[in-house]
Amino acid sequence: MTAQSPVTAAFDPLAARADFEILAKPVYGKPLVYLDNGASAQKPRQVLDAMRDFASTDYANVHRGVHYLSGRATDAYEAARRTVQKFLGAAHEDEIVFTKGGTEAINLVAYGYLAPRIQPGDEIVLTVMEHHSNIVPWHFLRERAGAVLKWVDVRDDGSLDVEALEAAIGPKTKLVALTHISNVLGTVTPLKEIVARAHAKGVPVLADGCQGAVHEIVDVKALDVDFYAITGHKLYGPTGIGVLYGKRALLKQMRPFNGGGEMIREVTRDVVTYADPPARFEAGTPPIVESVGLAAALDYMNSFDRAAIRAHEHDLLAYAREGVRQFNWLRVIGDAPGKASILSFEADGMHAHDLATILDREGVAVRAGHHCAQPLMERFGVVSTTRASFALYNTRAEVDVLLEALARARKILG
Amino acid sequence: MTAQSPVTAAFDPLAARADFEILAKPVYGKPLVYLDNGASAQKPRQVLDAMRDFASTDYANVHRGVHYLSGRATDAYEAARRTVQKFLGAAHEDEIVFTKGGTEAINLVAYGYLAPRIQPGDEIVLTVMEHHSNIVPWHFLRERAGAVLKWVDVRDDGSLDVEALEAAIGPKTKLVALTHISNVLGTVTPLKEIVARAHAKGVPVLADGCQGAVHEIVDVKALDVDFYAITGHKLYGPTGIGVLYGKRALLKQMRPFNGGGEMIREVTRDVVTYADPPARFEAGTPPIVESVGLAAALDYMNSFDRAAIRAHEHDLLAYAREGVRQFNWLRVIGDAPGKASILSFEADGMHAHDLATILDREGVAVRAGHHCAQPLMERFGVVSTTRASFALYNTRAEVDVLLEALARARKILG
Amino acid sequence: MDDTLRELYQEVILDHSKHPRHFGKLDDATNTAQGHNPLCGDRVTMYLKVDADDRIQDIAFEGKGCAISQASASLMTDMIVGRTVAEAEKLMGGFLHLVKGEDASGLDPDDRERLDVMAGVSAFPMRVKCATLAWHTMKSALEGGAAAEAV
Amino acid sequence: MDDTLRELYQEVILDHSKHPRHFGKLDDATNTAQGHNPLCGDRVTMYLKVDADDRIQDIAFEGKGCAISQASASLMTDMIVGRTVAEAEKLMGGFLHLVKGEDASGLDPDDRERLDVMAGVSAFPMRVKCATLAWHTMKSALEGGAAAEAV
Numbered sequence A, B: 001m002t003a004q005s006p007v008t009a010a011f012d013p014l015a016a017r018a019d020f021e022i023l024a025k026p027v028y029g030k031p032l033v034y035l036d037n038g039a040s041a042q043k044p045r046q047v048l049d050a051m052r053d054f055a056s057t058d059y060a061n062v063h064r065g066v067h068y069l070s071g072r073a074t075d076a077y078e079a080a081r082r083t084v085q086k087f088l089g090a091a092h093e094d095e096i097v098f099t100k101g102g103t104e105a106i107n108l109v110a111y112g113y114l115a116p117r118i119q120p121g122d123e124i125v126l127t128v129m130e131h132h133s134n135i136v137p138w139h140f141l142r143e144r145a146g147a148v149l150k151w152v153d154v155r156d157d158g159s160l161d162v163e164a165l166e167a168a169i170g171p172k173t174k175l176v177a178l179t180h181i182s183n184v185l186g187t188v189t190p191l192k193e194i195v196a197r198a199h200a201k202g203v204p205v206l207a208d209g210c211q212g213a214v215h216e217i218v219d220v221k222a223l224d225v226d227f228y229a230i231t232g233h234k235l236y237g238p239t240g241i242g243v244l245y246g247k248r249a250l251l252k253q254m255r256p257f258n259g260g261g262e263m264i265r266e267v268t269r270d271v272v273t274y275a276d277p278p279a280r281f282e283a284g285t286p287p288i289v290e291s292v293g294l295a296a297a298l299d300y301m302n303s304f305d306r307a308a309i310r311a312h313e314h315d316l317l318a319y320a321r322e323g324v325r326q327f328n329w330l331r332v333i334g335d336a337p338g339k340a341s342i343l344s345f346e347a348d349g350m351h352a353h354d355l356a357t358i359l360d361r362e363g364v365a366v367r368a369g370h371h372c373a374q375p376l377m378e379r380f381g382v383v384s385t386t387r388a389s390f391a392l393y394n395t396r397a398e399v400d401v402l403l404e405a406l407a408r409a410r411k412i413l414g
Numbered sequence C, D: 001m002d003d004t005l006r007e008l009y010q011e012v013i014l015d016h017s018k019h020p021r022h023f024g025k026l027d028d029a030t031n032t033a034q035g036h037n038p039l040c041g042d043r044v045t046m047y048l049k050v051d052a053d054d055r056i057q058d059i060a061f062e063g064k065g066c067a068i069s070q071a072s073a074s075l076m077t078d079m080i081v082g083r084t085v086a087e088a089e090k091l092m093g094g095f096l097h098l099v100k101g102e103d104a105s106g107l108d109p110d111d112r113e114r115l116d117v118m119a120g121v122s123a124f125p126m127r128v129k130c131a132t133l134a135w136h137t138m139k140s141a142l143e144g145g146a147a148a149e150a151v
């Protein structure tokens, strides 16, 4: 392999890079090689401009005003909802609930859907590779309502055993909560098949799509998934916003989560009645400017051939995976077939934090730690890993810098 | 009175106006007169620039990375916390919890503090002038846990009867939840005195400061209030962020609300332990860029003499209050002494929505409706009101435009 | 004065809103429904008397609201009485097109002319809900009377 | 190579981290505590044997961690054994100043010299918690053994 990307790739990461000002700014006098995209992606100027322009042209609070700016802001906010709807392939715009992030989207399902339905002993099926955001809300239901968590293991290569998952679904299972893509292993779960099997047993499925929506082309209708959670800041969009997709029929049955303005139909001293979804779940002033930024981010992604982005990311992963084979002191964790562009590894005698510190001084930003996935760390018998995660703007040349920096770290620490 | 502000005012609204690009943009070919500040304030370029600069220079996810950008972002986020701490006069920075808005800040108290402490029949004291955001979370506790809501009335001028409030606090009262400033009446409640009386009966007080922090100079230590909720977008800051101030000792006793990354100490398959405040309540990726924007907004406010801003706002209110006396068909709702710069009114034979539509075409943005305060509407026997609310950038000349537009509306509809 | 405003608040509209036709209750109503505009808190109650031939024999409404919603309700009741349910629903379809600024050519020319006073609403997207509330409530009454909400 | 990195990962540090002194358990410990760095999940357990005169007779630690935290623990145990509790706490105060890049002139010159290998940490604010974990845990053990967290 060479540092040149194959000519077949229709996607040009260098052209895209120009949209990300921050990538051109050196750290410690060295070019920034930003490989911490799994934690958060950088934002293109199209997103930052859209937000600033909106805030300085059309801003007001939404929904309840009859004046010009309020109308403009409401239109922008609702247009953003439709942009998300199309991005996820949802049937209806009222299936799109804006939240403050991916974590809150999952908590909304826990509080609004599951909590009123849980009896002591009822089960929630989840996998050992879940992010804490898709674990702790269920632990709450264990602590507070006696729910039982049923953990499904992954194979040594990080792939999910669908049979094992199906076997874990029993008569007391109330929900399957699993990730679409593991933020540590890169594993892509066969969501459509899992949903079909869970539905055959009458159990709904919540997919944590915080990584999934970044790397896969999602169609919630085709997946038939019941809930799908995404987060703006990993999708090249702003912080402070996420989305819960929920099937209309399920959202309608859910009780509200936060109480406040906008989510009510009527409030008196004695009684309160609630608005229909999605308003029922959007209490208070929503992330208005952020909705505009999120729509701009999705538009940005769609301005490319998304399959070509995907191919580019897979190329980077393959190139990096091949590159680290030269290091016999390095063990990759997660090698599932078809996995997304996330590379976690452990290094003999080198702690992830030391490694990350040395890489950092070479300009290479990676993540070191448990990645909010402690049960998975335990599964693989590690305390932490080092993780390089690739976005559309990364290049093979950057992978080369990573590899060189790894070799240098070995020299320093080895 | 004349359209000139008194020369004694140290604050120059025209100079400040220049910081707000949107105010210079005409609507329907007329100068924008933005008097919907109670719903949301416009943002100065200092805020928009700070956010954009941060996003294109120092952005990464916070807290868990060891790389350069992660350190920069974490520092900025924690510096924002200290800026808020100083703004509110809090004793400790860990008493500042970032939320997605004012509504969520109040819900955090309902879910994290009060829910585990409520027995059927326990009482929550609140006033009839609360915003739905400080009503519905307590209705949830009524619906779900049998709490009883005790409503304290206001006088005909909109002022709060402190004796009546004290009398409503009984042995079963678990919380007093009241606004610092009414978003409809402009009434400023005597918070310090109320807190003292509630504490004398052993009851903690939550103040809804979403309007209070905008118009008053707040010192939570001096007020001795237990919880104080604020929202970014009304403070000339971004959407998608708010703050709960909570006394350290109380926050420590609270259980978590949202579950996810960052708020845990350790997660295993069977057990989860939680981080200390404020992290315990900040599950998931927080509103990082928004924290920078909020800090910039507070810095912006503090770049002026805040007492002078307050005097300017009071001058606008007095000028407008005087101005509407000429309209014998108009009834002001809320005339409490010392009230903040919010003017609500009802007009004979003219529905608030019709009025607001006509004002809008004159470039005047006001709010029409129930202002998320239906119990208060009921108290005053109206379905809706028209509300003009003044910010630091408004001028007497704008009040004149409002008055002319009102006269014109009367001609059209009267 | 702004032309679109003059168009919105025409004499006819203001007259309808100040002196609404068919305002009140119907004691022998066969169909009723409540409508609610959560934006402003306005509500309307619609009473209809439908005979065995599905003809709307009588109609009345109660409630408070802005000039647009009151005028729309008044005009609607005036126009609908005596029509069959199917005709009323067809009229409603045309009306919705009209106030949203869409193609309303499906309307009978006479109806189109009478409804024309409401066409100005299309320039005020934030007020469309006010204009349609009575109509949605009427439809909801015909369908069995669940609470209607302005949409 | 970056000078600050060379400063951080000096031979002495790497040697301490690879061959930590006083690594293991103390069966007759009078004081123990667990420390935890939530950032990376690292943990350390500290065992101390304090005699009637408040002198630290023996000390040992167990746990996994990065080079910085291991070296810091190793160096600390080496330096602290034989001191009184008060002396250990004074040393800790100076150490904290040193790794935060603050004025550490309160340290005894000999101690200052031995601790100097850790001074490089001050250029890496995100790693200060790694360096201080063992010290906080030691303090927590002396205070009665509640779990310590890197701060």
Ligand SMILES: Cc1ncc(COP(=O)(O)O)c(C=O)c1O
Pocket: A038, A039, A101, A102, A103, A104, A131, A133, A134, A179, A181, A182, A183, A208, A210, A211, A231, A232, A233, A242, B261, B283, B284, B285, B286
């Ligand atoms: C798989 C996965 N789920 C959930 C989350 C939580 O998203 P957020 O922190 O934006 O709420 C993340 C990212 O942190 C993630 O990678």
Ligand SMILES: Cc1ncc(COP(=O)(O)O)c(C=O)c1O
Pocket: A261, A283, A284, A285, A286, B038, B039, B101, B102, B103, B104, B131, B133, B134, B179, B181, B182, B183, B208, B210, B211, B231, B232, B233, B242
């Ligand atoms: C008094 C008061 N409380 C609470 C809120 C809710 O704030 P937010 O909508 O930002 O959550 C508002 C504003 O809408 C308010 O005016």
